[in-house]
Amino acid sequence: MTDQPLTAVSRGILPLELRNVSYQAGDKRLVKDVTCQFQAGHRYMVIGPNGAGKTLLLRLCHGLLKPAAGQVRWQEKDKRRVIKGQAMVFQRSVMMRRSAAENIAFALAARNVAKAERRERVEQALFQTGLTRVADRPARVLSLGEQQRLSIARAWALRPEVLFLDEPCASLDPPATHSIEKLLMEISAAGTTLIMTTHDLGQARRLAQDVLFMFRGRLKEFSEAERFFAGPENDLAQAYLKGDLLWWKRRPEEDCVQTQNKPNRT
Numbered sequence: 409m410t411d412q413p414l415t416a417v418s419r420g421i422l423p424l425e426l427r428n429v430s431y432q433a434g435d436k437r438l439v440k441d442v443t444c445q446f447q448a449g450h451r452y453m454v455i456g457p458n459g460a461g462k463t464l465l466l467r468l469c470h471g472l473l474k475p476a477a478g479q480v481r482w483q484e485k486d487k488r489r490v491i492k493g494q495a496m497v498f499q500r501s502v503m504m505r506r507s508a509a510e511n512i513a514f515a516l517a518a519r520n521v522a523k524a525e526r527r528e529r530v531e532q533a534l535f536q537t538g539l540t541r542v543a544d545r546p547a548r549v550l551s552l553g554e555q556q557r558l559s560i561a562r563a564w565a566l567r568p569e570v571l572f573l574d575e576p577c578a579s580l581d582p583p584a585t586h587s588i589e590k591l592l593m594e595i596s597a598a599g600t601t602l603i604m605t606t607h608d609l610g611q612a613r614r615l616a617q618d619v620l621f622m623f624r625g626r627l628k629e630f631s632e633a634e635r636f637f638a639g640p641e642n643d644l645a646q647a648y649l650k651g652d653l654l655w656w657k658r659r660p661e662e663d664c665v666q667t668q669n670k671p672n673r674t
């Protein structure tokens with residue numbers, strides 16, 4: 409098997425723009441008026457306390473949820489290309505009752521990748537995620553860390569332009585976390601945009617180019633990572649970084665601080 413670097417992905421579906429996006433379940437507004445833009449080639453970390461709306465935000469971006477208000481707009485207008493250009497790794501990934509290799513092959517078949525190409529992509533994805541030796545093992549008997557790597561391999565095999573990851577290192581030990589971070593940096597270097605949630609601030613510091621801080625369904629701050637970690641402007645984000653509990657009541661009209669000084673960031 410080749411040890412070549414990860415295959416670069418083509419671009420075209422980004423930027424992704426959210427305009428005043430809200431999400432509602434019953435009479436509860438769970439995501440409120442989120443406006444932001446994701447550019448190609450970046451690594452975005454979405455942080456914030458439990459229940460802040462991070463997973464919902466990813467699902468809205470990925471098209472798994474429909475906004476109650478507002479718009480989720482991709483640069484690419486062809487819906488099939490948009491769907492093909494993205495993949496998601498879930499916090500608790502579902503493995504099929506098949507081998508690790510077959511789990512990846514199945515995902516490729518579902519995306520209509522030609523049979524002749526599938527085998528090579530499966531082998532490459534397994535190799536690049538360090539899973540070749542467990543290729544024929546039932547996916548469900550793999551360790552948690554191996555299963556997370558397999559989820560990433562399965563998503564990566566699709567060659568997405570954008571990869572959404574919902575706490576991919578939750579419950580993993582430091583070596584497993586480190587190896588996944590290394591893998592994500594390689595995927596990023598190959599040109600895939602990463603939009604990921606994490607509770608691990610160390611990890612956010614290591615991986616992020618841009619940080620989105622969420623609190624109670626609102627995007628409170630969207631900044632370049634260096635600037636954010638040097639001292640966020642939003643007081644809740646400051647408290648969060650200090651490890652203070654964020655339980656006090658806030659007024660609903662609070663604005664989001666966006667300190668990105670790039671164009672197109674509203």
Ligand SMILES: Nc1ncnc2c1ncn2[C@@H]1O[C@H](COP(=O)(O)OP(=O)(O)OP(=O)(O)O)[C@@H](O)[C@H]1O
Nearest residue numbers: 433436438456457458459460461462463464465605
């Ligand atoms: N279908 C639903 N119906 C009602 N409430 C929901 C639904 N989906 C999510 N929620 C609530 O919305 C809030 C945000 O959920 P979300 O999973 O996005 O939080 P999170 O920031 O990812 O949290 P965590 O860090 O704990 O994973 C939570 O309070 C959750 O209970």
